[in-house]
Amino acid sequence: MFTNPAPSRTDDVVEVLTEEQCWNLLDRCELGRLAVVADGAPEIFPVNYVTDGPYVLFRTAPGTKLEKLAESPQVAFEVDEYDDTHAASVILKGVAHRLTVQSEIDAAEELALESWIPTLKYRWVRITATEVSGRRFPRGPEPERYRASRDDRDG
DSSP states (O other): OOOOOOOOEETTTEEEOOHHHHHHHHHHOOEEEEEEEETTEEEEEEEEOEEETTEEEEEEOSSHHHHHHHHOOEEEEEEEEEOSSEEEEEEEEEEEEEOOSHHHHHHHHTTOOOOSSSOOOOEEEEEEEEEEEEEEEEOOOOOOSSHHHHHHHHO
16 A cells, blocks of 8 residues: 555664554554644644554644644654564655545444543544554664774774
8 A cells, every 4th residue: 555665674673564564553542643734834733543454533622723724734644652672653645634524424423533631622633644664673772873983092
């Protein structure tokens, strides 16, 4: 569906995720970050969300997110997860639009999205992905930065 490089490793540390691995991570997570352009500047909103096939959906109330999405529907969406040994991140780029067709709203209501904050949010937004990419890497301390240059001086 998308152009995503085959899995590879950079310096044996960073693993490029396949499209399937990216969607699996998106399916596992509940909280993401929606990036939009607002008045010529980037804005980021944390949103809880749900996936439905190749879509990311979230609910929102009237306000900045809806206004900015109507002005500029191109978005980026990021999720990440980590544990004691590894971390991973997925960035999805796509087009967001508010659901207005009742049958689409009804289908979205069946998706078991639970709000994290006690506010009413009746407007559904669906992001149609145009690009998805992800990375996974082990957690650990940074290597010593200047060892090579010190070794060169001492040699």
